[in-house]
Amino acid sequence: MYKIVDARGVGLNIKQFVIEAPRIARKHKPGQFIILRLHDKGERIPLTIKSSDPVAGTVTIVVQAIGKTTSLLNCLETGDSILDIVGPLGKPSEIENYGTVVVLAGSVGTAMALPTAYALKQAGNHIVFIEGARSAEMVVFEDEVRAASSETFIMTDDGSYGELGLVTKKLDELIQSGRKIDFVLAVGPVPMMRAVARMTTPLGIKTMVSLNSIMVDGTGMCGGCRVLLGKQSKFACVDGPEFDASMVNFEVLMQRNTMYREKECASLKQFQENMEEQLAELRAELAAGEKHYV
Amino acid sequence: MSEKSPLPRSAMNVLPLKERMKILRRHMPELDPLVRSRNFAEVNLGLNVLDAVTEASRCIECAKPGCVVDCPVGVQIKTIVALIHAGDYLAAAAKLREDNALPAITGRVCPQENQCEGGCILGKKGAPVAIGNLERFVADFERESGQLGLPANAPKTGKSVAIVGSGPAGLSAAGDLVQKGHRVRVFEALHELGGVLVYGIPEFRLPKSIVKGEVDNLRRMGVEFETNVVVGKSVTLDELMQEEHYDAVFVATGAGLPVFLNVPGEHFNGVYSANEFLTRVNLMRAYNSEFDEPVYDCRDKDVIVVGGGNTAMDAVRTARRLGARTATLVYRRSEAEMPARKEEVKHAREEGIEFHLLTNPVEFLGDEKGWLTGARCVRMDLSEPDESGRRRPVEIKGSEFVLPANVAIIGVGTTANPLIQSTTPDLATNKWNYIVADEKTLRTSKPGVFAGGDIVTGGATVILAMGAGRKAAASIHEYLTSGEW
DSSP, X not given: OEEEXXXXXXXTTEEEEEEEOHHHHHHOOTTOEEEEEOSTTOOOEEEEEEEEETTTTEEEEEEEOXXXXXXXXXXXXXXXXXXXXXXXESOOOOOOOOSEEEEXXXXXXXXXXXXXXXXXXXXXXXXXXXXXXXXGGGOOOHHHHHHHOSEEEEEETTSSSSEESOHHHHHHHHHHTTOOOOEEEEESOHHHHHHHHHHHTTTTOEEEEEOOOOOSSSSSSSOTTEEEETTEEEETTTTOSEEETTTBOHHHHHHHHTTTHHHHHHHHXXXXXXXXXXXXXXXXXXXHOOSSOO | OOOXXXXXXXXXXXXXXXXXXXXXXXXXXXXXXHHHTTSOSOSBOOOOHHHHHHHHTTOOOOSSOHHHHTOTTOOOHHHXXXXXXXXXXXXXXXXXXXXXXXXXXXXXXXXXXXXXXXXXXXXGTSOOXXXXXXXXXXXXXXXXXXXXXXXXXXXXXXXXXXXXXXXHHXXXXXXXXXXXXXXXXXXXXXXXXXXXHHHTSOTTTSOHHHHHHHHHHHHHTTOEEEOSOOBXXXXXXXXXXXXXXXXXXXXXXXXXXXXXXXXXXXXXXXEEXXXXXXXXXXXXXXXXXXXXXXXXXXTTOEEEEEOXXXXXXXXXXXXXXXXXXXXXXXXXXOGGGOOSOHHHHHHHHHXXXXXXXXXXXXXXXXXXXXBEEEEEEEEEEEEEEOTTSSEEEEEOTTOOEEEEOSEEEEOSOEEOOOHHHHTOTTSOBOTXXXXXXXXXXXXXXXXXXXXXXXXXXXXXXXXXXXXXXXXXXXXXXXXXXXXXX
């Protein structure tokens, strides 16, 4: 089991967890992710690692409550434990000195983009970080974003904080103003990443996107996370999660991500009806120790 | 390999050989196909004591038993069968464990017709001794008796071995090595131990409780286990040896990445690899609504499974149990070339699985929302044998037809998982990226590192992986004792 040493809310339905996982902390590189499972009947879900501390043996993840598992996870507090965590999985981000780099991140995607942005900055890049969120209460890690970038723009859909508009509006402004952009990283909802790709591909700007396809094992064994790059199938878990945006078939990704929508909704509804009970059950199970093994 | 009977004369089979050969092979009781095709309960119910003893009395005790010769791990079958006949089931189980760390598993999943039972002389004229069923009988008897004949460990050697993967190869190597007095730690990437035995082979063929029982036995013998470690990612082979001070490593990571057909439409929702479909249902228990894991709701839907091996057979029978209206196996060769165990094919037919043999999908079709609606297939004909010795299938022109399907499951094999190879530059691989290991010693190009099972041979069987595990254990023990690479 993996102990949560710090849990705190960082935005609306968004929570940050610092978890003891020494093996993962030692090996983590920006862009990689973990897969976790909360209880004996739980599913395995992938989450990007925001940061790690190899000395303390901890990794930090940021979770937006969307479905049942993420909602249950976000009920956990400091001192609770997570049954299973495996990682670090996936290929690390490619860090090079490109010149001027624009990082676009949507809400919780900010947590995923931060470690790569830091590394790119340390590699000598000029980082323009555009963080987007639906509204002010979902703008997260602003201080860290400012620290990881040379220029920072915050965009909100409703204009309640920063500038009004989508992150792509700001990207468009930068392009229109004639700024030389050497590399773009986009992390967030699929429509956002697709919109970025549509803007940068015709201009020949190298753009990487971090894909969030559905996964089970995360080691290449199941192929459920396959994405279509041109005519080639790639596995997001072992070949990715970052891919060249100009090659990605975003429509197929969106379609495949709807595979279990019905069951996910039913599962979430059932969870919301008796959250307290299910949280108590989870804590009792964790207190009793791992059932299947050890 | 033949040895003196351990039995006193009074316990020996006194029936004349001719009489023994008149006894009919005992039938393994099975759940009714109509019942079992709607649940995940184990199909085979096991022999009772009477049938087991009767079956054992059929053995004509060959001087050079073909069954032992044809067993990949050299189980002393003749002696074990004699012990069963004499009624000493626990002694039979202990004898079995000397060569086979996972008898309750192999008794259920070995392709006996090609191995021990294939070598049985009785099979030349009639039915061979039901060795697999007897093996299962003694293993189950022992487990249910609670009197485990676990072999004693040799004094501690002070050496330690890391085993990568808790599948059949890893588990059997762990059992042998811990007995030799070495410290053994098994690393598993998933959250549950057993590898393909838990994520691949379905509950109805191999109950998880059986696997857990065998793993627990190894734990009692002193084997350590660590789950959630992806060697190659969480830790490298070099780190295991240099920083965690393992004297030797056995890489037994098993089959790797699923192969798709590489035909149009393979990204439609409803197209699965057999690995994914089976992992969702087996490891993650998607068949049980109490579990969070989703899988496509097969109820009243048409499911096709592509392939002819055990994995394809497991997938199609699983789809049936999930309530599929039609569950159809699509295989490009004929039944004679199917690599699946005969028993699985028989069980599948009984459960109402339809077989579209000499048929190959060339495209998957879907609706405007991206959900699978069918597979465009062609009929095949068999021509000259290819390098595998099986007759090569060729398309019959103009034979295209559409098979309706809401779910298509691809079970046509796997390619090597690259995670360890890519972080261990001095580990030699072949052109398919499988790890190169010496056939006899299972030594790799990297000193102290051994490899065996599917990561060396490509997809094979549980028993061959176990055989590799045993071979690796012997070789590792030799290396740790001599210190010479």
